[in-house]
Amino acid sequence: MLRIRMLGGFSAECAGRPVRFSTRKVAALLALLTLRPGAHMSRARLAAMLWPESAEGAARTSLRQGLATLRRDLGDAEDGLIRAAGDAIIIPAELVECDVSALEAALAASGRIGDVAVLFAGDLLDGLDAGAEPFEDWRRAEAARLRDRVTGALTAALACAGSDERSIALAEALLALEPAAEEAHQALMRVHLARGALGAAMRQYERCRAALARELGVVSSPETEALHRRIRAPRHVQEDSGPTLAVLPFTDLSMDPGQAWFARAFAEDLTAELGRFSVLRVIATASVLAVRPHAASPKEVAERLGARYLLTGSVRRGGAQVRLVADLTDVLDERHLWSQRLDLSPERMQAAADELVAAVAGTLVKRLEQDLVQEARAKPAADLRAWECWLRGLSLLRTGAPEHQGNAEALFRRALALDPGFARAEAGLSLAHFNEWSCMAWDRWAERERGAYTHALRAVELDPADALAHFILGRVLLYRRNFAKGEHHLARAEALNPNDADMQTQLALTHCVLGQPERGREAAALAARLNPFHDDWYYAYAAMPEFCLGDYEAALALAQRAPEIAADMDAYRAASEAHLGHMVEARKALDRFRARFRERITFGRDPRPDEPARWLAHVNPFARQEDLARLLGGVRLAGLDVPDDLLRGVPHPSPAGTAAPVST
Incomplete structure (x- = not known):
């Protein structure tokens, strides 16, 4: 049995072992005989295609020699695989498994478009140069035929797909073949819009414009521009668990009937934003509007809707200002929990409306979550429901105290006992393992790393729409150096919940790990807008993009405000000071790092001279070597022993900011 791979390259297995071809012409000969298994190939055509000169x-003599060599390479006896049929050569179809045949079958069958996307791994016989122009002409024509068929099938399927995971897979597969396929860009923009992932939708729009200009020299179509205008219109998918909140229509206090639309639109957009936070179940706007006219009071609205929390507000336009007020009330306990007042100029209202929605939504959920955590802490563990266990366990992890680690894990396991399908409990266990693995349990690295990965993968399997599960899995994969998969899950997390302030803060770090510090800086800024009263650990993450962008003064200023959340923070401080030429401060920071390394990493043992540097390289999984060189080059300047093999071939930044080659 022959197993042939022709898409994206060429390889073969015969009787379960890889085939090593004596020459490229022999490999090309097998490709001609197996592209359509069972087809008769005349000797005259084979000779003309491979030995045209x-x-x-x-040419026929060369063909006979080529067939003999091919049989030898395959370990094929006479009339075994390769058989004569008059003046033709044939390999029986039943003796061949070929990826092209599988692709052709998937293209011919209805309902197998997903298989098409998976099977098409690249152009036919890509990279196989037989040194014969007729063969190359044939290869190009066949490759174009297959590519056109696959592109057409994907395009047709995409036109019938909705805004779901299937359309994402189809669009991404189509763009891999045709980067300027505008319909694929549009489909991804619609998916992001449906999820309220405005940043992702905008980035897709920008990719579309760039691809159209680069590949075709044209501008985007009116349909794409219409999607661009709709980017700031988020919607949501509701969650079934957690507390229930209703957003009442905001009151227009401007006394201008022509402006009443904004109060209504703002409340609807805020409802959509809140719906993407899985800690909440948000009543649909249509249900609120159906109940509101028939209820005597806001409390009655809440009771009819089964909502514990009510968000009310007002909008007033007057003079050069628009004032928006929002209030959150716990109807059950009749408590006022939170309020916010925002003032904007009328000319900025349209441009700022969506940013305003995101800011209120992000801040509201943080405040609401804190209230729920306080409530959960007051209850005995035996009475906690699954989501309350999750909240309480998460609050313990956020303290960063090692003594709370075990209690948090126990709460997550309690949540799973109450609800074995609760994805957040699996995510919490992954986070607990991750925190120990990446920050504390250096003596149990393999065990905790395996636990972090296993629980995160389980969380995503239980709930593919859980942004936190995707985020944790993405970070674990980065530490495993699986950057492509890690970036995929991180992007999915951001698309599912782009206004989670805590996640945006940590994306500031992951963007840097992936070599995208500008995006990291933007994520840190967004997190600060979403949660202006954030915890101090936000500063540690915000410092990373500044360091990777070479703004060492800004990095140091932010790090100065951050608590010691990681053992390598002083290493970054030392590197920053050294790059600035502040060698006294650099050595002081390096001494603090060495002391913390001996305390937390080697547990009192004197480390080997190169051990701290190798540890830094291990726990900072930069995708780009130059980013790791920025850190290691800086601590080397400060006085740390950094082996040349960690920096070989990478420019070594000097204190003055110029690049000097590293000696090898």
Whole structure:
């Protein structure tokens, strides 16, 4: 049995072992015989395609020699795999498994478009140069035929797909083939819009414009521009667990009937934003509007809707200002929990409306979550429901105190006992393992790393729409150096919940790990807008993009405000000071790092001279070597022993900011 791979390259297995071809022409000969298994290939055509420069007799002699060599390479006896049929050569179809045949079958069958996207791994016989122009002409024509068929099938399927996971897979597969396929860009923009992932939708729009200009030299279509205008219109998918909140229509206090639309639109957009936070179940706007006219009071609205929390507000336009007020009330306990007042100029209202929605939504959920955590802490563990266990366990992890780690894990396991399908409990266990693995349990690295990965993967399997589960899995994969998969899950997390302030803060770090510090800086800024009263650990993450962008003064200023959340923070401080030429401060920071390393990493043992540097390289999984060189080069300047093999071939930044080659 022959197993042939022709898409994206060429390889073969015969009787379960890889085939090593004596020459490229011999490999090309097998490709001609197996592209359509069972087809008769005349000797004259084979000779002409592979030995066109030879006379007919000499070409046939070369063909006989090529067939003999091919049989030897395959370990094939006479009339075994390769058989004569008059003046033709044939390999029986039942003896061949070929990826092209599988692709053709998937294209011909209805309902197998997903298989098409998976099977098409690249152009036909890509990279196989037989040194014969007729063969290359044939290869190009066949490759174009297959590519056109796959592109057409994906395009047709995409036109019938909705805004779901299937359309994402189809669009991404189509863009891999045709980067300027505008319909694929549009489909991804619609998916992001449906999820309220405005940043992702905008980035897709920008990719579309760039691809159209680069590949075709044209501008985007009116349909794409219409999608661009709709980017700031988020919607949501509701969650079934957690507390229930209703957003009442905001009151327009401007006394201008022409402006009443904004109060209504703002409340609807705020409802959509809140719906993407899984800690909440948000009543649909249509249900609120159906109940509100028939209820005597806001409390009655809440009771009819089964909502514990009510968000009310007002909008007033007057003079050069628009004032918006929002209030959150716990109807059950009749407590006022939170309020916010925002003032904007009328000319900025349209441009700022969506940013305003995001800011209120992000801040509201943080405040609401804190209230729920306080409530959960007051209850005995035996009475906690699954989501309350999750909240309480998460609050313990956020303290960063090692003594709370075990209690948090126990709460997550309690949540799973109450609800075995609760994805957040699996995510919490992954986070607990991750925190120990990446920050504390250096003596149990393999065990905790395996636990972090296993629980995160389980969380995503239980709930593919859980942004936190995708985020944790993405971070674990980065530490495993699986950057492509890690970036995929991190992007999915951001698309599912782009206004989670805590996640945006940590994306500031992951963007840097992936070599995108500008995006990291933007994520840190967004997190600060969403949660202006954030915890001090936000500063530690915000410092990373500044360091990776070479703004060491800004990095140091932010790090100065951050608590010691990681053992390598002083290493970054030392590197920053050294790059600035502040060698006294650099050495002081390096001494603090060495002391913390001996305390937390080697547990009192004197480390080997190169051990701290190798540890830094291990726990800072930068995708780009130059980013790791920025850190290691800086601590080397400060006085740390950094082996050359960690920096070989990478420019070594000097204190003055110029690059000097590293000696090897």
